[in-house]
Amino acid sequence: MAALGATVIRAGRRFLSSLPALFGVLVFTFLLMRVLPGDPAVFFASGPNAGKEEIEVIRKQMGLNKPVPEQLMLYLYDVGSGNLGRSMMTGQLVTKDLRERLPASLELTFTALLIALLSAVPLGVLAALRPGSIIDHSVRFFCALGVCVPTFVSGLLLIYVFYYLLGLAPDPTGRVDIFASLPPRRTGFLLIDFLLAGDFDGWWAAFRQLILPALSMALFVVAPLARITRASMLVSLGSDFVRTARSVGLPWWRVVVTYALRNAILPVITIAGIVFSTMLGANVLVEKVFSWPGVASYALDALLSSDYAPVQGFVLLMATVFVIVNLLVDILYGIADPRVTIG
Amino acid sequence: MSVTGSRRLLAVVASVAVSLAAGSVQAQTRSETLRYVTGASVNTLDPNIPGSTREAFAVSLSTYDRLVSFGRKQLNGKWVFDLGKITGELAESYEVSPDGLKMTFRLRKDAKFQDGTPVTAEDVKWSLDRVVTAPVLGKAQLLTGSMTSADQFKVIDPLTIEVTLPKPDKLALPNLATVYPIIFNSKVAKAHATADDPWALAWLKENTAGSGAYKIETFKPGEQVIMARNEAWNRGTADKSASFKRVIVQSVPEPATRANLVERGDADLVIDLQASDVQSLEAKGKLKVTSTPQYNAVTFVSMNNQIPPFDNVNVRRAIAFALPYDDMFKAALFSRGSPLFGASWADGKPTSGAYPIPQPVKLDLEKAKEYLKAAGVPDGFSTTFSFNVGQASTAEPMAALVKESLAKIGIKVDIQKLPDAQMSTQINEKKLPFFTEGIVAWLPSTDYFYRNFYTGNQRWNYSSINNPELVEIAQKARFEPDATKYEEDGVKLNAIHFSEIPQIPLWQPSQDAVMASSVEGYTYQFHRQVDYRDLNRK
Numbered sequence: 001m002a003a004l005g006a007t008v009i010r011a012g013r014r015f016l017s018s019l020p021a022l023f024g025v026l027v028f029t030f031l032l033m034r035v036l037p038g039d040p041a042v043f044f045a046s047g048p049n050a051g052k053e054e055i056e057v058i059r060k061q062m063g064l065n066k067p068v069p070e071q072l073m074l075y076l077y078d079v080g081s082g083n084l085g086r087s088m089m090t091g092q093l094v095t096k097d098l099r100e101r102l103p104a105s106l107e108l109t110f111t112a113l114l115i116a117l118l119s120a121v122p123l124g125v126l127a128a129l130r131p132g133s134i135i136d137h138s139v140r141f142f143c144a145l146g147v148c149v150p151t152f153v154s155g156l157l158l159i160y161v162f163y164y165l166l167g168l169a170p171d172p173t174g175r176v177d178i179f180a181s182l183p184p185r186r187t188g189f190l191l192i193d194f195l196l197a198g199d200f201d202g203w204w205a206a207f208r209q210l211i212l213p214a215l216s217m218a219l220f221v222v223a224p225l226a227r228i229t230r231a232s233m234l235v236s237l238g239s240d241f242v243r244t245a246r247s248v249g250l251p252w253w254r255v256v257v258t259y260a261l262r263n264a265i266l267p268v269i270t271i272a273g274i275v276f277s278t279m280l281g282a283n284v285l286v287e288k289v290f291s292w293p294g295v296a297s298y299a300l301d302a303l304l305s306s307d308y309a310p311v312q313g314f315v316l317l318m319a320t321v322f323v324i325v326n327l328l329v330d331i332l333y334g335i336a337d338p339r340v341t342i343g
Numbered sequence: 344m345s346v347t348g349s350r351r352l353l354a355v356v357a358s359v360a361v362s363l364a365a366g367s368v369q370a371q372t373r374s375e376t377l378r379y380v381t382g383a384s385v386n387t388l389d390p391n392i393p394g395s396t397r398e399a400f401a402v403s404l405s406t407y408d409r410l411v412s413f414g415r416k417q418l419n420g421k422w423v424f425d426l427g428k429i430t431g432e433l434a435e436s437y438e439v440s441p442d443g444l445k446m447t448f449r450l451r452k453d454a455k456f457q458d459g460t461p462v463t464a465e466d467v468k469w470s471l472d473r474v475v476t477a478p479v480l481g482k483a484q485l486l487t488g489s490m491t492s493a494d495q496f497k498v499i500d501p502l503t504i505e506v507t508l509p510k511p512d513k514l515a516l517p518n519l520a521t522v523y524p525i526i527f528n529s530k531v532a533k534a535h536a537t538a539d540d541p542w543a544l545a546w547l548k549e550n551t552a553g554s555g556a557y558k559i560e561t562f563k564p565g566e567q568v569i570m571a572r573n574e575a576w577n578r579g580t581a582d583k584s585a586s587f588k589r590v591i592v593q594s595v596p597e598p599a600t601r602a603n604l605v606e607r608g609d610a611d612l613v614i615d616l617q618a619s620d621v622q623s624l625e626a627k628g629k630l631k632v633t634s635t636p637q638y639n640a641v642t643f644v645s646m647n648n649q650i651p652p653f654d655n656v657n658v659r660r661a662i663a664f665a666l667p668y669d670d671m672f673k674a675a676l677f678s679r680g681s682p683l684f685g686a687s688w689a690d691g692k693p694t695s696g697a698y699p700i701p702q703p704v705k706l707d708l709e710k711a712k713e714y715l716k717a718a719g720v721p722d723g724f725s726t727t728f729s730f731n732v733g734q735a736s737t738a739e740p741m742a743a744l745v746k747e748s749l750a751k752i753g754i755k756v757d758i759q760k761l762p763d764a765q766m767s768t769q770i771n772e773k774k775l776p777f778f779t780e781g782i783v784a785w786l787p788s789t790d791y792f793y794r795n796f797y798t799g800n801q802r803w804n805y806s807s808i809n810n811p812e813l814v815e816i817a818q819k820a821r822f823e824p825d826a827t828k829y830e831e832d833g834v835k836l837n838a839i840h841f842s843e844i845p846q847i848p849l850w851q852p853s854q855d856a857v858m859a860s861s862v863e864g865y866t867y868q869f870h871r872q873v874d875y876r877d878l879n880r881k
Contacts, residue, residue: 038764042771042802044394052801055771057478058393088394090564091387091548100563156599164603171609173380173595178567179373291595293566301565304732306764 007334011327018323025319026079026312030072033308040064040306044088062088062308075312084316085309089302094313098295102317103188104175105287105294109279111210112217117272120222124229124268125261128237139230143223152285155216159289162212169212173291176206213290217283221275228271232264239263265336273329277322375588377862377878380601380610384565384594389547390522391479400522401872402568402592405585407525407553408578410434410448410467410504411516415866415877421635422866422877426786429516432578433462433526433554443511443824450502456528456554457573464504469529471496471506477542481523487791488518510822517786522870528552556585556876567593570875586864586879598736605630605857611880612858612865612873617736618677621855631860634853635867636681639787641699642737643780644745645805645846650776652726657718659844662777663704665711666847667748674740676852683848693841696833698789699848702841711752723753729778730759731766737852738779771802780805781852785869789833790820797845806845813839 041059059065063074078085084094127139149157162169170177175190183190183197191210194203236242237260245259246252280296287297295314302310383398390403414428431437434448454462472493474481485491489512497505508515518524527547535546551559556578557570570590577583593610595601602620604610606629616624625632646653646662653659668684686701688694715721728745730738739760746756756777761769769775782803784791794817796803797810813836820832856865856873864877 037768038762039768039771040764042767043764054393054478054480054483061393089386090384091392091394092564097565156597159600159603164607167607171604171607172600173593173604174566178378178591178593179376288596289600291593291597291600293563297596298565304762304764306762 007331011331014327014330015323022316022319022323026076026316027072029312029315030075031068033306033311034068034071036306038306040088040308043305044307058088079316084313087302087310088307089305089310094309097298097310098313098317100188101293101295101298103190104292105280105283105296107175107189107191108210108213108217108286108292108294109276109283111214112221112279112283113272113276115214115218116221116225116275117268119218120225121229121261121268123222124226125233125256127226127230128233129256131234136230139226143226146219146221147223149219150285151216151220151283152289154219155213155286155289158212158216170205170208172209172212172289174209174293176202176209180205213286213292216289217279217286221279224271224275225268228267229264232267233260236260236264262336266333269329269332269336273325277318277325280321281318374880376591377587377589377612377875377880378591378593378610379612379873379875380593380595380604381613382594382596382598382601382615385562385568385592386564387548388551388559388562389544390525391474391477391481392544392548393478393480395480397870397872398592398594400870401868401874402559402570403525404522404555404870405557405570405590405875406551406555406559407527408433408454408462408555409520409525411437411520413517413520413869418635418638421633422864423635423638424866424869426517426788426869429520433467437516439516444508446506446508446516447499448504448506450504451578452502453577454554455575456531456552457558457575458528458531458552460528460530462526462528462554463501464498465501466529467504467526468493468496468498469532470527471524473527473542474524477544479523479542479544481521484521484523484785485518487786487795488512488515490515490518511824512822513824514786514788514791514821521785526554528554557590560589565594567591585876587875590875602857605859608859611862612856612878614854614856614873616855616857618675618679618855621679621857622677624857629860631858631862633856633858633865633867634679635856636851637783637854637867637871638681638851639785639869640781640783640851640871641683641848642850642852643782643805643846643848645778645780647773647776647807648809648843648845649773649807652718652720652724653776655718655720656843657714658720659847661711661714661718661752662749662754663702663844663847664707664714665749665752665754666704666849667706667744668704668849669706671741671744672850674744675737676850679853679855680850681853682850684850688841693834693837696789696830696835696837698787698792698833698837699851700837702848704847706748708748708751715752715754721753723749723755725755725757726777727757727759727775729761729766729769729775730780731761731763733763734779734781735760741779767802770805773807778805779849783871787869789829789836790817790823793817793836793840794821797840808843808845810839810843810845813843 040062041055041064044058045054063071087094087097090097123139127136130136159172163172180202183193183199183202186193186196190206191203194206242255242260245255284296284300287294299311299314381398383396385398385402387395387399390400409432411429411434412432413424414430415422416425433450433454435451437446437448439446450462450464456462475485475491476493489508489510495507499505531552532543532547536543556573556576558573560569560571562568572585572588574584598617601613602616605613606624621632624630646659648654672678672682683699683701685705686703688703694700728742730742742758746758749756782796797808798804798814798817816832816835820829823829823832854867854871861880862878863881864879866874866877868874
């Protein structure tokens with residue numbers, strides 16, 4: 001109990017110590033957006049006949065008529081009071097947009113990571129048990145395939161086969177069938193919300209909708225996870241304690257799972273953490289292909305139209321998620337190997 | 344068979360029956376629903392808000408009524424909007440005074456807002472005042488119809504409103520049929536106005552207060568809008584409510600997915616597909632494909648007439664004869680559209696006063712070389728050719744062909760693919776020497792095109808042309824009541840255009856609407872979106 005308390009306190013301290021980094025990200029993104037070529041006011045005033053006057057109105061609306069240092073101060077003040085500004089694209093507050101869209105991205109990324117881990121770890125272990133065998137080579141082949149096929153290609157292929165040709169998957173748009181009614185929003189995670197509402201048909205519909213996008217994302221990240229599992233299993237299998245465990249006649253699965261894998265899992269956790277953070281931001285193409293209302297496609301649209309506020313909000317969000325994920329990874333480290341503590 | 348066994352069987356049969364029944368119920372609601380998928384997204388419920396998208400226009404025209412709307416006509420067997428036929432929507436009748444200075448609108452007695460209150464002339468005045476006073480997009484639009492001040496709108500009695508014009512203006516009435524002068528329920532809107540925001544811009548962006556054929560059920564900006572039919576609405580052509588009970592407007596960014604959806608029968612109607620997809624869907628013959636040339640739009644290659652070497656007319660002529668038109672048309676659009684090149688003008692005179700008309704240009708490298716020589720740059724020069732990312736699917740193959748062809752006459756072209764915002768900025772600042780763009784006019788009359796796209800130091804004058812004669816004729820034509828003289832002016836404008844070649848019109852792309860074979864009534868609209876009220880299922 002005391003250990004748990006200490007962990008929480010340390011984690012809190014770690015989080016606080018990352019605040020300066022977040023602040024840096026905030027200022028840097030703000031300045032970066034302003035040096036990028038492209039005037040958002042001109043872009044958004046692109047309706048027929050929109051002239052100088054309209055451009056000025058929008059510029060004022062976006063606060064771009066003030067000098068940059070003043071804009072930055074105002075922005076920092078706003079962020080401090082929990083306001084990330086308003087998106088010109090959707091017309092909504094950025095915080096509202098992100099709050100609505102983040103669960104969609106998280107749900108997709110978690111599922112994809114789960115699928116990836118569930119397939120990558122056994123594959124990596126199998127490959128490590130028989131290095132150089134046909135199994136090892138097939139795992140390598142499969143990983144290479146997963147990495148070299150871009151997610152939007154695998155996504156479109158999956159849609160083509162499972163939706164268009166076979167008709168097994170539901171239509172690949174959004175998180176749930178458009179004619180279905182949504183559960184009351186509690187967590188924003190549809191799979192959880194449907195369960196809480198006791199609507200199992202809805203849960204099934206949302207689940208079916210989730211499989212294809214999660215699969216195409218998982219395919220892409222199986223490779224790093226499987227490769228790292230294999231490498232670290234090889235080291236672990238060749239080490240003294242495994243030889244000792246083998247020599248005292250322990251069953252082979254016990255040797256592999258308890259002795260080798262437990263020691264080999266640390267780098268996998270690290271990579272999984274990194275993979276998760278990158279996936280969350282990098283799944284733009286999957287979100288586009290599947291019309292998934294997530295944060296990544298939102299940020300891309302904003303970037304293309306130089307819509308400052310959402311891009312800044314998104315980068316801040318990603319930085320925060322990255323900090324939190326790193327923290328979680330450290331905590332998981334402690335569980336996997338009690339010698340490691342977070343400091 | 345044991346008792347439990349038969350019970351189990353019974354249960355299975357019952358559950359199958361239940362699920363079948365459920366299925367048929369669902370099928371029925373689907374048949375009464377129009378599911379429309381599009382690449383763009385709806386970002387506001389009030390089209391007047393700066394930054395509103397084309398999709399938003401279509402939604403607004405279903406949730407709001409205007410005083411008048413365009414009729415429709417057939418063009419090569421396809422329904423298109425008719426600029427020449429203005430019919431009443433909220434107005435039961437209207438008349439224009441003989442001197443053309445007064446327009447009087449008599450409102451329908453039975454017209455009601457969606458909250459049940461009657462539509463009055465006060466609401467109309469408030470709405471029109473808003474368009475010309477508030478900082479909204481409609482202000483610049485109504486300017487093109489000589490409506491600039493709230494003084495011009497006068498309430499005569501609760502059902503009559505009068506619009507006065509400083510000059511007879513052909514585009515005044517059609518302007519009232521565009522998307523901006525929609526009629527708001529002024530009582531509701533005023534209730535949500537604040538001191539900072541007297542025209543309730545913020546509230547109306549996310550809420551509606553209209554009298555239109557559909558009510559908003561859910562609105563998720565960037566994702567989807569679901570609308571339910573307003574049963575009381577009777578402003579349709581046959582005095583009845585709209586045909587579909589529900590309309591779902593869904594954003595599906597990936598064109599291939601949109602094509603799959605409509606082909607599998609999950610979506611009813613889709614526009615803005617890739618030309619290659621449309622072609623294959625058409626070839627399969629399962630779906631209805633309506634291709635209408637966008638007769639109010641033009642894609643062109645523009646040159647900045649103020650930046651050397653494009654300030655030299657002979658350079659512009661050289662380019663005009665060095666573009667591989669046919670190949671570009673095939674590569675970019677799979678030849679879906681109407682070409683604006685390869686015409687032959689008898690004794691060099693424009694064939695009509697309409698805009699745009701096919702130009703007498705074709706690929707002729709010898710001629711191009713002669714023009715380059717005349718321009719004093721016989722060995723060519725280097726330049727950049729820009730297009731925006733949003734148009735990459737058509738502009739990219741086109742740019743490659745331009746580069747290849749111009750290389751043959753010594754012009755080195757660097758292709759520049761710009762993000763949309765950056766492209767608009769550079770165009771606005773007149774920095775791009777050579778690029779491709781598209782224009783659209785809601786009110787496609789010759790003088791409107793020339794005034795908006797070929798005059799003044801403003802953004803839409805892409806080529807930055809400054810020709811006093813052109814300006815003068817275009818301004819005069821605007822108020823020209825005589826049709827023959829107007830046509831003569833048009834011919835003159837077209838002749839100047841060809842002799843100056845500020846930019847090179849290429850084609851009018853097709854609007855390809857792909858729909859389930861059961862969907863009927865599709866009409867090509869001025870805003871290049873679907874008017875959901877036109878549609879029904881047979």
